[in-house]
Amino acid sequence: MNAADHFLLRWLGPLLFGVWSAALLYLLVAGRYTMFLRPGFGLLLALAHFIAMGFMIAALPGERPAIVDIGGALRVLVLLVPILYLLSLPTATLGxxxxxxxxxxxxxxxxxxxxxxxxxxxxxxxxxxxxxxxxxxxxxxxxxxxxxxxxxxxxxxxxxxxxxxxxxxxxxxxxxxxxxxxxxxxxxxxxxxxxxxxxxxxxxxxxxxxxxxxxxxxxxxxxxxxxxxxxxxxxxxxxxxxxxxx
CATH class of the missing domain: 2.40.50 (OB fold (Dihydrolipoamide Acetyltransferase, E2P))
Structure with a gap:
């Protein structure tokens, strides 16, 4: 495994939670979540945003060597799929x-x-x-x-x-x-x-x-x-x- 691949795998975890945190923040600020959820769920989305931020910080590589493997990287990529779905939701309401x-x-x-x-x-x-x-x-x-x-x-x-x-x-x-x-x-x-x-x-x-x-x-x-x-x-x-x- 070359240095670039090793670097990418080490940062996949923080990247995953960072993307989730940013996506939730976007849904809240733009109000797009109200296209498919009650407005009251905004508080839960805000909580999920801060939880994702916490996981992102916890996943940052420290002094200890990170354990990386291809299987773990694939699981991270799978968890990014819902983000693509959320961001591709149409802005049109039910008609x-x-x-x-x-x-x-x-x-x-x-x-x-x-x-x-x-x-x-x-x-x-x-x-x-x-x-x-x-x-x-x-x-x-x-x-x-x-x-x-x-x-x-x-x-x-x-x-x-x-x-x-x-x-x-x-x-x-x-x-x-x-x-x-x-x-x-x-x-x-x-x-x-x-x-x-x-x-x-x-x-x-x-x-x-x-x-x-x-x-x-x-x-x-x-x-x-x-x-x-x-x-x-x-x-x-x-x-x-x-x-x-x-």
């Missing part, structure tokens, strides 16, 4: 294709499947208590507590969807606005959707972020309640910093 693959029924049913309170009638709260600082609701607010808003004018944000598959869930309507609800990570994301009755919506492309303002109603279709906004004003907006609901 209409994921919606089509994951939608299993009305939004109210989906919210229950996602682990939210599974009560036939969620505890009623005054509609004014549920509005956020910007005066908007979220689709999740409407799904979990629809009764206080039935017949009232509401405002919310989501992505536009035009798809014939919606007709069987929304009493013949093929236009809806949706967002994804996440418990832990993108792997468990489930779609929440509200049907939209609006002439403006027909001119907006699928997956375009929009702001919807209209009268919210729960339409009964058999045993299901169909969430719908009528007389809606729909305008395109920029995507929110965090596209998912939690």
């Amino acid at each position: 209409s294709r994921a919606f089509t693959n994951r939608f299993v029924g009305t939004s109210n049913m989906t919210a229950t499947r996602a682990g939210k309170p599974a009560k036939t009638k969620p505890p009623a709260r005054r509609a004014t208590d549920m509005y956020h600082a910007d005066g908007e609701l979220t689709i999740l607010d409407l799904m979990l507590n629809p009764e206080p808003h039935d017949g009232r004018r509401v405002v919310f944000t989501g992505m536009m969807l035009h798809d014939g598959v919606l007709k069987k869930y929304f009493d013949g309507h093929d236009t809806a606005v949706y967002r994804f609800l996440i418990n832990c990570c993108a792997a468990d994301a489930l779609p929440l959707a509200v049907a939209v009755d609006s002439e403006q919506a027909k001119d907006l492309a699928t997956d375009q972020w929009v702001r919807v303002e209209g009268v919210f109603h729960l339409r009964r279709m058999g045993d299901d309640a169909i969430p719908m906004v009528e007389d809606a004003i729909v305008v395109p907006v920029d995507a929110p910093r965090n596209p998912y609901l939690f």
Whole structure:
């Protein structure tokens, strides 16, 4: 083994942990981890970053000769593979294709499947208590507590969807606005959707972020309640910093 190979093998360990530490820091600073994890996991990623830094320092070659072998080097290279995956993750969020693959029924049913309170009638709260600082609701607010808003004018944000598959869930309507609800990570994301009755919506492309303002109603279709906004004003907006609901 020549000197260059020996030097490389001695520094593979510190290099491995250094790359992991830098990659975790990048995900945190750039906020890219929120594309597939809840924001709350940022604290765990920060902890993992400092742990990786500690391992990097501990692995630095000291006065004692480092034990090096080809097998150990290969194991180090294998541990670098997840880094390539993390850095190659797309910046795009889940969209209409994921919606089509994951939608299993009305939004109210989906919210229950996602682990939210599974009560036939969620505890009623005054509609004014549920509005956020910007005066908007979220689709999740409407799904979990629809009764206080039935017949009232509401405002919310989501992505536009035009798809014939919606007709069987929304009493013949093929236009809806949706967002994804996440418990832990993108792997468990489930779609929440509200049907939209609006002439403006027909001119907006699928997956375009929009702001919807209209009268919210729960339409009964058999045993299901169909969430719908009528007389809606729909305008395109920029995507929110965090596209998912939690």
